[in-house]
Amino acid sequence: MIAKLSGRLDESGLDWAVIDVGGVGYLVHCSARTLTALGNRGEACTVYTDLQVSENDMRLIGFASGAERDWFRLLTQVQGVGSKVALAILSALSTEELRRACAGGDARMVARANGVGPKLAARIVNELKDKAGGFAEAVGGIGGGDMVVHPAGSASADAVSALENLGFKPGVAAAAVAHAEAELGEDAGLKDLVRVALKKAAG
Template sequence: MIAKLTGTLDDTGPDWAVIDVNGVGYLVHCSAKTLTHLGIRGDKVVVHTEMQVSETDQRLIGFTSAGERAWFRLLTAVQGVGSKVALAILSALSVEELQRACANGDSAMVARANGVGPKLAGRIVNELKDKAGGLAGYASLPGPGGEAVPLPAGSASADAISALQNLGFKPAVASTAVAAALKDLGEDAGLNDLVRVALKRAAG
């Protein structure tokens, strides 16, 4: 399984890039946003990858982050969403926008992607709504207006939300509890304190 490539951007096309890793060129299929992020020929790049193998084909799909790759996996788990449609969605929306759309039930935003009709967009939002809060490397906290505000992966808040979910709390409950703990403890609170206070909030 090839999980990551580190090398030089050798060539690009409408939906693919060739990454030269020590003289070996890997053809990687990418979203438009990933291709833009990679830069120009000759640039040093790091690409997170997902290998897809079928009876007639095997291909590498490339992403700028592990979080984007995790969203690709979530999308392709939805009935009717193949790799082409998933990449179209990731071309139209950033992972933050996709997470917000799923968390808020905004199927119209998902339907902006090429090849995604209202019915499929609705199915995607419905199936991924509960996962939008803390999975896929992008946890979120409720913002001032109740909207989902993404957190960077690896932050104490994101890790605290993940910890509460691992204990069985739903994403929305975990996010709200951690938001309350942050308010009590301050933005610089450590993970252990956040989890301890958030647990009391969630259990209460």
């Protein structure tokens, strides 16, 4: 299974992008937030992915963060929520807004997404309410919030990868590195970022 792609943005549309990885173009369907995070055509980018397989179709869904992918997987477990609806929700709400909506039973906030009516919104928050509480600890343990997207090939992105290899969840790793970068400055080297980020993540 393809879990992540790192390459260059070849082209994009309203809800899709083509990522060129070593000369191979991967078509990924994305939320509006992810498309914005990918940057401009020709720029280096990284997307976390989820492969959706049905009887008549196979499609790769792309996300700017592991947190967004995790929420996509949670959303599509709810009856009546397919990949299109899940991406619409993730386009309308950040992962932190979605977490707060589910934890607080705020169906109105979820209903802001295109194609989500009041009944479906209520079902989503009811089914994910209990999961949202534990999910916040896994994704937002370093002060919460949406996962920061670190530019592919940068020291911060390498630091995130290093923490993930040590067993930290993507959201925790990205948040810890963001805090370390804020403390050390944008020119901080990989070793220093990893050293400080490890303290943040472990604390």
